[in-house]
Amino acid sequence: MPQLILALDQGTTSCRAILFNQTGDIVSVAQQEFTQIYPQPAWVEHDADEIWSTQYAVTQEVLGKAKIKAADVAAIGITNQRETTLVWDRKTGNPIHNAIVWQDRRTAAICDRLKEKGLEDHVRATTGLVIDAYFSGTKIKWILDNVEGARKRAENGELAFGTMDSWLVYKLTGGEVHVTDVTNAGRTMLFDIKKRQWDEKMLTELGVPRSMLPEVKSSSEVYGETHPDLFSSPIKIAGMAGDQHCALFGQACYEKGQAKNTYGTGCFMLMNTGTEAMTSKNGLLTTVAWEIDGEITYALEGAVFIAGAAIQWLRDGLKIIDEAPDSEFYARKVNDTGGVYVVPAFAGLGAPYWDMYARGAIFGLTRGSNKAHIVRATLQSLAYQVRDVLDAMQKDSGAKLKTLRVDGGASGNDFLMQFQADMLDTNVERPQVTETTALGAAMFAGLAVGYWTKDDLERTWQLGKCFSSTMEEDKRAKLYRGWQKAVKRSMAWAEEDE
Ligand SMILES: Nc1ncnc2c1ncn2[C@@H]1O[C@H](COP(=O)(O)OP(=O)(O)O)[C@@H](O)[C@H]1O
Numbered sequence: 001m002p003q004l005i006l007a008l009d010q011g012t013t014s015c016r017a018i019l020f021n022q023t024g025d026i027v028s029v030a031q032q033e034f035t036q037i038y039p040q041p042a043w044v045e046h047d048a049d050e051i052w053s054t055q056y057a058v059t060q061e062v063l064g065k066a067k068i069k070a071a072d073v074a075a076i077g078i079t080n081q082r083e084t085t086l087v088w089d090r091k092t093g094n095p096i097h098n099a100i101v102w103q104d105r106r107t108a109a110i111c112d113r114l115k116e117k118g119l120e121d122h123v124r125a126t127t128g129l130v131i132d133a134y135f136s137g138t139k140i141k142w143i144l145d146n147v148e149g150a151r152k153r154a155e156n157g158e159l160a161f162g163t164m165d166s167w168l169v170y171k172l173t174g175g176e177v178h179v180t181d182v183t184n185a186g187r188t189m190l191f192d193i194k195k196r197q198w199d200e201k202m203l204t205e206l207g208v209p210r211s212m213l214p215e216v217k218s219s220s221e222v223y224g225e226t227h228p229d230l231f232s233s234p235i236k237i238a239g240m241a242g243d244q245h246c247a248l249f250g251q252a253c254y255e256k257g258q259a260k261n262t263y264g265t266g267c268f269m270l271m272n273t274g275t276e277a278m279t280s281k282n283g284l285l286t287t288v289a290w291e292i293d294g295e296i297t298y299a300l301e302g303a304v305f306i307a308g309a310a311i312q313w314l315r316d317g318l319k320i321i322d323e324a325p326d327s328e329f330y331a332r333k334v335n336d337t338g339g340v341y342v343v344p345a346f347a348g349l350g351a352p353y354w355d356m357y358a359r360g361a362i363f364g365l366t367r368g369s370n371k372a373h374i375v376r377a378t379l380q381s382l383a384y385q386v387r388d389v390l391d392a393m394q395k396d397s398g399a400k401l402k403t404l405r406v407d408g409g410a411s412g413n414d415f416l417m418q419f420q421a422d423m424l425d426t427n428v429e430r431p432q433v434t435e436t437t438a439l440g441a442a443m444f445a446g447l448a449v450g451y452w453t454k455d456d457l458e459r460t461w462q463l464g465k466c467f468s469s470t471m472e473e474d475k476r477a478k479l480y481r482g483w484q485k486a487v488k489r490s491m492a493w494a495e496e497d498e
């Protein structure tokens with residue numbers, strides 16, 4: 001039997017394991033959700049041991065479903081929710097605290113102090129980021145400051161820091177390998193993305209000892225092998241990158257100017273900017289797209305914190321839908337939202353606003369507003385947020401985007417995709433394989449072990465469905481003005497309350 005590539009996709013809400021064949025088609029998938037822990041409002045944690053046991057379970061499940069042995073796997077590619085921060089004991093492998101998730105806002109005050117010290121320009125110039133609780137750096141500081149004895153142990157070299165990529169490699173190799181890749185390192189606020197090294201100034205400012213940090217590798221190389229106890233034979237781990245970077249690669253956005261948007265828990269639009277690390281003047285991030293064979297490709301990124309998570313909130317918080325796809329049914333029951341706008345700023349606002357103190361709000365309610373209006377307005381809020389980001393991206397790049405490639409769970413919603421095309425006045429292209437994150441991770445791994453060549457990869461992208469705008473410009477402008485008014489009113493909410 002020809003070998004397959006195994007992608008491990010460690011997302012914000014679930015762990016997936018997906019097997020791909022040589023033509024880039026999915027052979028088998030296994031997926032399991034894991035616990036979201038909300039210890040306080042605006043705090044979000046994950047149990048890293050649960051993440052590992054879930055990831056290991058789905059990996060075994062997918063091998064079983066496809067009836068293959070570890071020897072039939074040419075390599076593993078890992079992709080992960082980014083920024084989520086874990087500190088563990090190097091010797092025992094025990095986490096010293098739950099992982100602090102990227103959405104968590106507990107370090108907003110630490111960020112304010114960094115801003116007061118005038119570090120914004122330095123952070124943008126070196127790390128490509130804005131100062132925000134989103135990134136790992138301030139989360140590491142919080143753990144070292146708040147877990148008893150942690151700082152001393154870190155200074156003694158007893159503790160290791162990693163994002164979920166590092167954690168999975170560490171667990172898969174039986175604690176042998178402590179590495180990250182350059183895309184994940186670039187999301188810590190501690191890494192100089194142009195010099196490709198940890199930034200001494202930020203390490204000092206946040207009091208993070210160098211000894212905690214993983215070694216930084218490219219996105220496509222052999223990092224190690226799985227521990228013999230885990231599978232019937234060791235498997236090479238050969239690809240690693242943050243989920244949004246993998247999605248950009250899996251969407252075949254290899255050329256400068258190509259962009260994709262992923263609708264998962266959040267929404268993340270990345271545009272390939274080639275070998276240039278372009279600095280945004282419009283609230284976007286500069287990020288490493290990937291590193292292959294010693295060459296770094298950069299991207300501009302618009303990160304929106306809450307997208308599909310707003311649909312989960314309709315399901316689990318408000319309990320007005322049973323399943324995420326039901327949102328389409330309710331949205332289509334009405335012709336418009338009756339003037340209702342939902343701003344899902346549950347974790348503050350990311351790009352292009354960067355307001356850690358914004359909070360969610362519903363505007364425009366009348367006695368006639370019903371469940372369908374709220375569901376429709378929630379779905380539309382995803383599209384408005386993507387419009388905010390696309391406008392910023394077009395301003396930065398000076399070019400109008402002709403097509404936007406889309407993927408992620410909520411991209412399966414045809415109502416949303418049509419409204420998205422209407423709101424952007426840009427073609428929205430959904431590929432046949434929407435598991436582009438996992439595909440990208442598989443591709444990085446496949447390239448490293450010679451399973452695929454770059455030419456093979458060009459041929460894997462196939463259009464599933466294209467959505468084009470049918471909305472009049474006047475209507476588009478009016479709807480978007482309403483959104484801008486609503487966003488403005490949701491800003492600085494938590495701050496005012498303090
Ligand atoms: N048909 C749908 N309509 C709207 N949202 C959806 C739909 N299907 C899934 N979602 C949303 O997409 C998200 C899951 O997408 P996924 O790409 O798996 O996210 P993640 O990788 O962040 O866990 C969930 O937040 C869910 O609410």
Ligand SMILES: O=P(O)(O)OC[C@H](O)CO
Pocket residue numbers: 010011012013080081082083102242243244264265266303
């Ligand atoms: O898990 P996702 O797909 O929502 O992605 C999370 C992002 O990587 C956070 O930056």
